[in-house]
Amino acid sequence: MKGLLQKQKERDKARSFKRENKNRPMEMSSKRPVPRLREVVQVSKKEGRDPRFDSLSGALQQDRFRKQYAFLYDEQLPAEKEELKSTLQKTKGLDKKKELQAQLTRVQQQIQDERSKRRKEAWEAEQKKKEREAVKSGKGVYFQKRSEKKRQELIMRYQELKATGRLEKVMAKRQKKNAAKDHRYLPSTRRQAE
Known part of the structure; x- marks a missing residue:
């Protein structure tokens, strides 16, 4: 009797619990207790990186960024503005007209804001240049x-x-x-x- 149980245990150990189909769960022996820490296959998680907060992207260089994306305000938004104006004139529905008018106002405001930002930056750069020249000529450093x-x-x-x-x-x-x-x-x- 003892020998029979021993042989059965050996057979159970030798038997490999494989899946018949890859979509089926793995067959486990009920003779062995379930481990407390289950071994779950970890799928490698893809982590998206936000370049605004990631040190790998480097520090933001405002002037370089503005130069690279200047085409948006110089070419694309004015073209979009003209397109919206023409579609607004052709449109007859009141709701659609209101929606187009809101879009047009938004685009005009973006263009206006960018112009004022550029003017302000140019003025600030001019002020800094004047201050640097004054320091070179012998005046003390002045912070406005x-x-x-x-x-x-x-x-x-x-x-x-x-x-x-x-x-x-x-x-x-x-x-x-x-x-x-x-x-x-x-x-x-x-x-x-x-």
Whole structure:
């Protein structure tokens, strides 16, 4: 009897538990206890890297980035703007017109923002250049205060608006906004009951 059990155990050990089909689960012997730490086949996980936060991509060079993607603002967005204008004129549906108008406004705003960013960067570069020249000529290093920088930007914007002829419109809008703000603090007129 003992010999028979011994032979059966040997046969079970010798028997290989293979899958008949690759899609079927592996057949396991019920005689052996299941290990506490199961051996699961690990599939190698593909990790996507975000170049904005990855050190392998290197540091962001703003001026180089702007030069590489300048074609978007110089060629593609103006072309898209013209295309949207032409489709807007041809479109008859009110909902579609509103959608196209919103897209057109968004594109125009992107172009305008990029222009103002470029102007601001050019102005800042000019200021830095002047400061470097002043240091070379013997003056001490001067760091402009944030308030002074804001003031000069405001002056630059004022001159720009004056040159384009939009100054009156912007000033009227600003006055209207300030009047609305001031109106909140005024006491409301009360009717006197007679």
